[in-house]
Amino acid sequence: MADRRSAVRWELDAEGIVTVVLDDPGRTANMVNQRHHDGFGACLDEVEARRDEVRGIVLTSAKRSFFSGQDVEIGEIPLDELAATYGFVVPVRDQLRRLETLGIPVAAAMTGSALGGGLELGLACHHRVGLDAPDVFWGLAEVAMGLMPGCGGLVRTTRMLGIAAVVEQVVGPAAVLGPAEAVRAGIVDELASTREECVARARAWVHARRADGDQDFTQRWDRPGYRVPGPTPGTREFDTLVRRLEADLDARPESALEPARRAVLAAAVEIARVDPDTAFAVETKHFFELFDGPRRMNLSRAMVDPKAVADGVARPGGHARWTPARVAVLGDTATAADLAERCARAGWPVVRTVDADHDVVLDATAGTMVIGSTRIGLRLRHPTQRPPLLALYFARSAPLVELSCPDGTPDAVVAKAFDVAIGLAGIPLLVRGCQGSFVGRVVDAVTAERAALLDEGVPEREVRLALARAGFAAPALSTKDPVVAQVDRGEGDSAVDLRDAVERLTMVAAVAARRAVADGSAVTEAEANIGSIVGAGFPIWTGGAAQYVAAYPGGAAAFLARADELAARHGDRFRCA
Structure with a gap:
């Protein structure tokens, strides 16, 4: 079923199970866009229309990742489409709520990575089977972009795990978890060794629920009498917990991500106090309060700059457009x-x-x-x-x-x-x-810093987690670059904090881009922004390397001062001049 141009296809088999396959045509990964929203909505419409025939739903992916994972190549997705995904926050939130309240058992066969909105989709299912593979990660890492979940991820994790776990272990630290870690954290229910086994286990769970005669196919937090793990709101213990979490945030070094962490705590506290449907509105409210700040400006740069650069913003004027004859x-x-x-x-x-x-x-x-x-x-x-x-x-x-x-x-x-x-x-x-190459200079800087971190004993997996947490995309995530390939890949023995690694990787790329602008290599800041995002995989949430410097807390002067501090500690590669 479904139009072949749709990003979602589905089929009802003889056993009454609807297998829903996420498969955005022409893309290496699935992501939130109009095709996905329309296709998923049509799927839910048909499931509801044929409710009497449907025993359960299994949700899976035809891509290497499950949904909106690290495999997205920034270059294959127009930047305005990436930025436009934020316009789907409320429609997707409501669509996921519709999925989990169908009254039909829904299992997710998460056959690859799912970050952000991808994991929010998985959390809206009643059961999650994950692929046990070293290159698979799951997490609600929006805080690393200065944002927070907005489609229900914070509501579901708070009601599943409790406020403390959400703020300290899952959402607050922008945790990107491997398979075993995700099971221990409680966001994945079981693991499978192959993609096929993931789907088979998801189907088996649906059959088992039906065989048990369980007709209450709802999330546990929608059932009467459910209590959020941890102290009960309104009690002295609850107030003590909130004060401790606030004090922990106050004790942290100042960071550009601090508003997002505080928003996660404030929203989680509110979510624990209200009914589920009100909780979803609370989450979205806090999301847009963050999004309407500097992040909106940065993402706006990511929408405006591509058109200016594609139109040839640095092309010399006074010369007619030219077409070669041969x-x-x-x-x-x-x-x-x-x-x-x-x-x-x-x-x-x-x-x-x-x-x-x-x-x-x-x-x-x-x-x-x-x-x-x-x-x-x-x-x-x-x-x-x-x-x-x-x-x-x-x-x-x-x-x-x-x-x-x-x-x-x-x-x-x-x-x-x-x-x-x-x-x-x-x-x-x-x-x-x-x-x-401007792109080469930026990627070279990131590659060299990765090598430096590995040389200091940071495990390769931690370096890749730092890149993912910062929001880097390919080619910065590649492990095939020659500088990195020469470094011994041991388990590592380092005191380097993951947050320090995130900062070093981001700063060294921004410094390389700033040097290129200063020496005239990149003629305009718009070119530096788009060259860094599209070519070098610099985090899109920043709006680009030049915008990252401009929007740095305290402005460009504070950025330069911090770069000098890093240069004094780690070397002249962090010095802008």
């Missing part, structure tokens, strides 16, 4: 074949030798790989002089093309090179003075 693509590499295909899609005739008539040469004979990018040569034909050789850097798995121009390159040539980059279906980023 393009010479050189090389027998996969990169050359990809370039020829891009040219064909743009409607540009392609020749494979410079002996033929042409006005652009794309030289991919080597297709030099640098960290985060592939470098090719670009030369524009000129009737009277030999133009300078330029370089294009194609970011891996992202629609970003960096244009590296030597000093003194005529504006007319730069403008034409912009038009070539845009025609090749890329977001153009201008790098002046042959400084190399």
